[in-house]
Amino acid sequence: MTSRETLGRSANLKVIERLGDPDTDANADWVEGRADCVLWMDGAVPVNSGTTRSDYSSDAAWLVRRFARNFFEHLTPECDTQTLVAEVQGVLAEEFAGLGQTRANAVVGPPFACFGAARLIGETLELTNAGDCVLLYEDAAGRVVSFGYSAVSALERRATDFLIDFKVRTGASHTDALQATVPAILDNVAQRNRLFGYDVVEPIAGLTTQLERVLMPARSGQRLLAMSDGFFRAVDTYRLLSSEELFETAFRDGLGAILAALRSAEEQDPEARAWPRLKLRDDASAIAFVVET
Structure with a gap:
């Protein structure tokens, strides 16, 4: 872990808990954190492609892992987040091209992923977002609010x-x-990377992913909860909890309690009639963290 002195800041991001389900390489979500940055992603692949170019079960799983690794390897206090995102996409474009085609020589389009990050830069907390991942956090008044617009x-x-x-x-x-x-x-x-509110990262060189961005003072004790849309189904699909209840439950009872309730709801509705949805079961990942000064 990089030291506070090296980063030139007096605050850290402390990960309280992270969860990914399934807990295997098949999960196309990714959450990761270190003292200066927490990142979350939700990958997707061409519909019904049935084929991959990587060694993963889906190229989306490859993308989120390779993106996160490259992002953290090149992240410095001085770099601009959007510029770094573009640079990583260029690196991965070369990697993806190098994977070649599938054994059946099927044409497989590039995977893509929603992206979000929280960075500590000096005494400032920077939040960025592209796509439909969800970030809930406490504002200065102690209210639970969400960041990011999604179409x-x-x-x-x-x-x-x-x-x-x-x-x-x-x-x-x-x-x-x-x-x-x-x-x-x-x-x-x-509509991705064409419609406002539907920006994503892709392994494409020269692609400028438009990130939503907000800056705020780093406040000691501020809690944040980032998640994929599959985890947020507990709120917007199954209506098990409100956003505020989800947030408090995550920090009080842990992420596993929410996941268990979510999976139980899925199992009770195997044909998606009580709770209409496209995917009967979605990857679900989340990371709870706090600002420490």
């Missing part, structure tokens, strides 16, 4: 509405209805 939820809602209507009209299973929804999902994916 992805509205796009996914339209695709989910189509899926629901298809089920009602045809009586199809979730698997068949999801297959019928693929064109709508592909239309959504085509």
